[in-house]
Amino acid sequence: MEHLTLLIGVVIVTALVxxxxxxxxxxxxAMATTISTGALKPKxxxxxxxxxxxxxAFLSVEVAKTISGGIIDEGSGIKPEVIFAGLVGAIVWNLLTWLAGLxxxxxxxLFGGLIGATLVSVGWSGIHADAIVMKVLIPAIAAPLVAGIAAAAATRLTYRLGKNRRSEDTAKGYRAGQIASGALVSLAHGTNDAQKTMGVITLALITGGVVAPNSDPPMWVIVSAxxxxxxxxxxxxxxxxxxxxKGLTDIKPPQGFAAQTSSATVILASSHLGFALSTTQVCSGSIMGAGVGKKGGxxxxxxASRMVAAWGLTLPAAGLVAGAAAFLAGQGDWGVVVVAVLGIAACAAIWAASRRNAVDHTNVNEVEGDADAAVDPVTIPAPAAAPSGTSATSRATA
Incomplete structure (x- = not known):
């Protein structure tokens, strides 16, 4: 086995970024509904x-194996600079969607970045298309639908079970339930998403000859990720x-509890099966399901449509950025340096743009100037009947 090279070190640092x-x-x-309903303070x-x-992150390595040896062919001749380019594409897209609040x-x-960079450098031979379909694309469609349906059913059941109980008791119960279910989603997120970076770093170590093919992530990789x-x-x-x-629905504690519980169940089951699904899509689907499940919600x-459009753009957009980065990185050391400089510049520009309208723990529950207010239905209480003899003019004045 070879020792770590400077390039592999750069890839590892970029993967951790x-x-x-x-x-x-x-x-x-994990925490959007818990924060929006006031079950926990933001910080x-x-x-x-x-x-x-x-x-x-320490509970499983099944998803990491899917990344390191399932989607990308370890033996296809891809080099560490290809993985570096894929990571740059993923980071830039992540920050752009964060800036937009999507x-x-x-x-x-990450998948789009790795696939785009691999296609540019070695072609279709470097991609396991069947694994992409079975372990990425199908879960991407099925998981949010399953989570949404489960959350809608759970919301209806929760409201039905709690309708004859005192509001004070139910409020305390749902607050505790939201905290517990939010904790479970956080645990599930670490189990699924941290493994993706473990898989990328392991793939870089394999392509650089540092560890043997089909290896599990080393312990230092697990800890750092x-x-x-x-x-x-x-x-x-x-x-x-x-x-x-706040942007998808005006969620209440029973809905938050139902959404988080449904999300955690789907994510943990998928992690056990090695499906590298999107926790974002699962949780968003659950929140929409909880909104539909409440009578009058x-x-x-x-x-939601802007969010779904971003889901559809993510794979190709990250792939395009990564493909361009892979082309540059393939020109030699100077190309890798150019990709690094451009990536840092893009991240700095996005961060600077975010400072113009900062959102933090002090204003996270404030909804300002949302275009949805003009297009989404708003429930307006019917006016009380006027007393007999009251004129239309006096009613209007009131």
Missing amino acids: FDFTNGFHDTAN TAVAMSAVLNLVG PSSSSHA AVAIALGTYLGGWRIIRTMG VVHWST
Whole structure:
């Protein structure tokens, strides 16, 4: 086996940067509903989520194996610079969707980046198309639908069971349930998403001859990926928390509990099967299902449609960026340097743009100037009947 080279070191650092962005991009998956309903204070919620993401990363390596040896062919001749290019594409797309407050899939950004970079450098021979269909595309369609249907059914059942109980008792119960289910989603997120970075780093080590093909991630890889995603989660990702907590539906504690429980069940089952699904899509599907499941509930479909459009664009957009980066990186050391400089410049520009309209834990539950208000239905209470003898004019004046 060879020792770590500078390029492999750069790939590892870049993979951990992606893992960090994945953490703050996806904090909303676990904690958006808990924060929006007031079950936990924002900073407390993200701190709890970060700790459980860290713990969850140690529970399994099945998804990591899907990344390192399932989607990309280890023996196709791909080099570490190809993986580097794929990661740059994923990071740039992650930050762009974060800036827009769109809960797109970090997982699909990573898959798109790796696939685009591999296609440019070695062609279709480097891709396991059957694995992409079975373990990425089918779960991408099925998982949010299953989670949404489950959340809608759970919401209806929750309201039915609680309709004859005192509101004070149910409020306390749902608050505790939201905290517990949010913790479970955080654990599931660490189990699924942190493994994706473990798989990428392991793939880089295999292509560089550092570890043998088909190897499990080394322990230092597991630890570093777990720490990176936990730190990113603690940062917050407040823009996407706002969208998922307030932009999709006006979610109440029973709905939040139902949505989070449904999400955790789907994510943990998929992690066990090695499906590298999008936790963002699962949690978004659950929240929309919870909105539909409540009698009289309203889902802001204009926000949902923008979000679904971002889901569809993620794979090809990240792939295009990564493909261009792979072309440059394939020109030699100077190409790798150019890709690194352009990537850093793009990230800095996105961060600077985000400062113009900052969202943090102090204003995450404020919804301002949302276009949905003009297009989505709003329930307006009917006016009370006027007393006999009251004129239309006096009613209008009131």
